[in-house]
Amino acid sequence: MRARIAVSALFLVSGSLATAEVPQPPAPPEVKCEIVYHFREKLADVKAGGKEYSAPATRKELLPQPTSMLQGRKEVQVVKGKARSLPFQFTIRWVLTNSKGISELRIIAVDTGGTPVVGFPQSVEKPFDDPDVSTRTFEVPLTHKLEQDVANKLLRKNQELTHVDLEIALKR
Amino acid sequence: MSRIIGTIDGSDIVEQDDKSVTFTSGATLDGDGANGQFGGDPCYAPEGWGTTLDILRNAGHPGNWYGVVTDNGKKTGTPIIQKTGDPCPGTYVSATSLFLRDAQGNHLPDSSPFKYVDSATVPFIVVPPAIINGVAGIVMGCKAIVTNTINGKSVDAVVADGGPTDHLGEISVACAKALGIGIGAPHAANGGGVDSSTIRYQLFPGVAAEVNGVSYPLQPS
Numbered sequence: 139m140r141a142r143i144a145v146s147a148l149f150l151v152s153g154s155l156a157t158a159e160v161p162q163p164p165a166p167p168e169v170k171c172e173i174v175y176h177f178r179e180k181l182a183d184v185k186a187g188g189k190e191y192s193a194p195a196t197r198k199e200l201l202p203q204p205t206s207m208l209q210g211r212k213e214v215q216v217v218k219g220k221a222r223s224l225p226f227q228f229t230i231r232w233v234l235t236n237s238k239g240i241s242e243l244r245i246i247a248v249d250t251g252g253t254p255v256v257g258f259p260q261s262v263e264k265p266f267d268d269p270d271v272s273t274r275t276f277e278v279p280l281t282h283k284l285e286q287d288v289a290n291k292l293l294r295k296n297q298e299l300t301h302v303d304l305e306i307a308l309k310r
Numbered sequence: 311m312s313r314i315i316g317t318i319d320g321s322d323i324v325e326q327d328d329k330s331v332t333f334t335s336g337a338t339l340d341g342d343g344a345n346g347q348f349g350g351d352p353c354y355a356p357e358g359w360g361t362t363l364d365i366l367r368n369a370g371h372p373g374n375w376y377g378v379v380t381d382n383g384k385k386t387g388t389p390i391i392q393k394t395g396d397p398c399p400g401t402y403v404s405a406t407s408l409f410l411r412d413a414q415g416n417h418l419p420d421s422s423p424f425k426y427v428d429s430a431t432v433p434f435i436v437v438p439p440a441i442i443n444g445v446a447g448i449v450m451g452c453k454a455i456v457t458n459t460i461n462g463k464s465v466d467a468v469v470a471d472g473g474p475t476d477h478l479g480e481i482s483v484a485c486a487k488a489l490g491i492g493i494g495a496p497h498a499a500n501g502g503g504v505d506s507s508t509i510r511y512q513l514f515p516g517v518a519a520e521v522n523g524v525s526y527p528l529q530p531s
Binding site for chain 1: 338340342364365367368369370374376377383385405406407420436439443471472473474475476477480487491492493494495496497499500501502503505531
C-alpha cells in the first residue's frame with residue numbers, strides 16, 4: 139500500500155513537471171543585408187538660386203537570407219551573395235551572443251577572380267550596441283567605368299550615382 | 311472629394327477634402343541642411359574632420375559638388391568652408407530647398423550656414439515634385455505631422471527639402487530620432503530609416519509650419 143502511494147506521488151510530481159513551461163531561448167535577431175545605390179536627382183524647373191539637386195535617395199538590392207551554423211560553442215549566421223549589378227561576391231558573417239545580440243560582424247568582398255575588393259575584409263565589434271543604430275554601412279569602391287555601368291542600368295538620366303554601400307540592417 | 315495626386319513606390323499620395331496631403335510609406339534619412347547651427351553634427355566636412363551625418367561621397371567630389379554650397383553656385387565651383395565665427399568652422403555648408411531668413415526677415419547669403427534647415431535638430435520631411443507641383447497651396451515650409459504607426463509616436467515637422475521624382479518618404483535625422491526610427495552608423499543619415507510602409511505623413515500646403523516654437527516661411531516654388 140505504501141509503495142503504491144509513493145508511486146502515485148511520483149506520477150503527480152513528474153506530471154506537473156511535464157506541463158511546466160520551459161523557458162525558450164531568445165530568437166536570433168532579424169538581420170537584412172542589402173546593396174544600396176545612393177543617388178541625387180537634378181531637379182527640373184528650379185528657380186534661379188534654388189537648390190538644384192534633390193535630397194539623397196537610394197535603390198536597394200537584397201542579398202540572400204542568412205543561414206545559421208555552430209562554430210564550437212558559438213552560433214554564427216552567414217550570408218553569401220552576389221549583387222546583380224556589381225561583379226563582386228559578398229560573405230557577411232556575424233557571431234551571436236548568448237542573449238542573441240551580435241558580438242562581431244565580418245565582411246568579405248571579392249571580385250570575380252577572387253581578389254579582395256579594396257578596403258575589405260572589414261570587421262566591427264558589437265556593431266549594434268548603440269540602441270539608436272539600426273544599420274551599419276560599408277562603402278563598396280567602384281571604378282569610374284563601373285559607376286557609369288551601374289548608373290546606366292539603375293538610374294534615370296537626370297540622376298547621379300553618388301556611391302554604393304553594403305548595408306547590414308538589424309530589425310529592432 | 312479626395313483625389314490621388316500620384317503614386318510612388320506603390321504608395322498613393324492623396325489630397326484630402328480639407329486640402330491636406332497624406333501618404334504612408336517607409337522613411338529614408340536626409341542629413342542635408344545640417345551645418346552645426348544648434349550644436350549638432352554637420353552633414354559634410356573634408357575627409358578627416360570628424361563625425362558627420364553623411365558620407366562625403368553623397369555631396370559629390372571636385373568638379374561635381376552637387377550636395378554642398380559652392381563659391382560660384384555651380385557644382386563645378388569650390389565648396390564654401392565655414393570660417394571662425396560660423397557654427398562649425400572647417401566644415402562644408404549643406405543646403406535644403408527651404409531657405410530661412412534672418413531675425414529681421416532679410417534674405418541670407420547662400421554661404422550662410424543659417425540659411426538652411428538643420429537636419430540634426432529640426433524634424434523635417436522631404437517631398438517629391440509630384441506633391442510640390444500637384445497642389446494649389448505652397449508646400450515648401452508648410453506644416454507636417456509624421457507618425458510612426460508601429461510605436462504610435464508622432465512629431466510636428468516642416469516640409470524643408472525636395473526629393474527625387476521616384477522616391478517617397480524621407481525625413482531629417484532629428485525627425486527619425488523623435489519617431490524612434492533607427493539611424494545609420496558610422497554616418498547617421500547614410501543608412502537607418504524604415505523600409506516597410508509604416509510611417510504616415512500628413513502635410514498642410516499653405517499653412518506655415520511652427521516647430522518647437524520656430525515659425526518657418528512658406529516658399530513658393
